[in-house]
Amino acid sequence: MSFLRRVFDRLMRPTYLVGRDLEGNKYYEYPSISDETSRTKRVVKYRPGADMLTYVAGKKRLPVQWTAWLTHTRLRPPTVEELHADLERQLRVQRNAALIEARDREERALQLEMESGSQGTIAGRIAQEAAKQEAADSPMQPGGHPPSASDLSPASNNASQLAPSAQPEYPAPVSDEPQAWSPRTIRRG
Structure with a gap:
C-alpha cells in the first residue's frame, strides 16, 4: 500500500478508541470498509508487555462483556x-x-x-x-458480654440442664423393613 493511500485511509476512516478493560487492554472500532455501513470492525489491542498467547491459549480470558461487544452481540461497549x-x-x-x-x-x-x-x-x-x-441463642448484654448466672431466668436454666446425651432425641422408627403391597382393583359399572 502506498504512503498516500495510507494517509488517505487515515483521514477518511479514522480509528476510534471505544474503551479499556480492567487489565489495560484497549478496544477500537473501525468504520466499515465494505458497502455495508452498519457492520463496523471491532478490534482489541492487548496491553503492552502482555503476551497475546496467554489469551489465545486460554490461561486468561477477555471480559465477557467485551467479548460480546467484539462479536456484535452487544450494541454498546461496557x-x-x-x-x-x-x-x-x-x-x-x-x-x-x-x-x-x-x-x-x-x-x-x-x-x-x-x-x-x-x-x-x-x-x-x-x-x-x-x-x-x-x-x-443466648442473649447478650448491651456491652457485648454474656449475662451472668444471676441474670438468667429459670426457664433458661432449665434449657441448659437439657444437654444432649449420647442417645438420640427422636424415637427409632417401628420398622425399616419394606412391607408387601398389592394394588386393589377398581370395579366400574
Whole structure:
C-alpha cells in the first residue's frame, strides 16, 4: 500500500478508541470498509508487555462483556462500573463456592466418623455443636458480654440442664423393613 493511500485511509476512516478493560487492554472500532455501513470492525489491542498467547491459549480470558461487544452481540461497549460489578460478583461466587466446599468436606468427615463406629467422638461432637448453638441463642448484654448466672431466668436454666446425651432425641422408627403391597382393583359399572 502506498504512503498516500495510507494517509488517505487515515483521514477518511479514522480509528476510534471505544474503551479499556480492567487489565489495560484497549478496544477500537473501525468504520466499515465494505458497502455495508452498519457492520463496523471491532478490534482489541492487548496491553503492552502482555503476551497475546496467554489469551489465545486460554490461561486468561477477555471480559465477557467485551467479548460480546467484539462479536456484535452487544450494541454498546461496557462501562468500567459494569466491569467492576462483574468482578465483585465473580469474587462473591468464589467465596460462596469455597464455603460450600468446606461444608461438604465437614459433612463427609462426619459421615466417615459415623461409619467407622467411633461413638465416643460423635457424642463429643454433638455436645460441642449443642454448646455452639446454645451460645448463639443466648442473649447478650448491651456491652457485648454474656449475662451472668444471676441474670438468667429459670426457664433458661432449665434449657441448659437439657444437654444432649449420647442417645438420640427422636424415637427409632417401628420398622425399616419394606412391607408387601398389592394394588386393589377398581370395579366400574
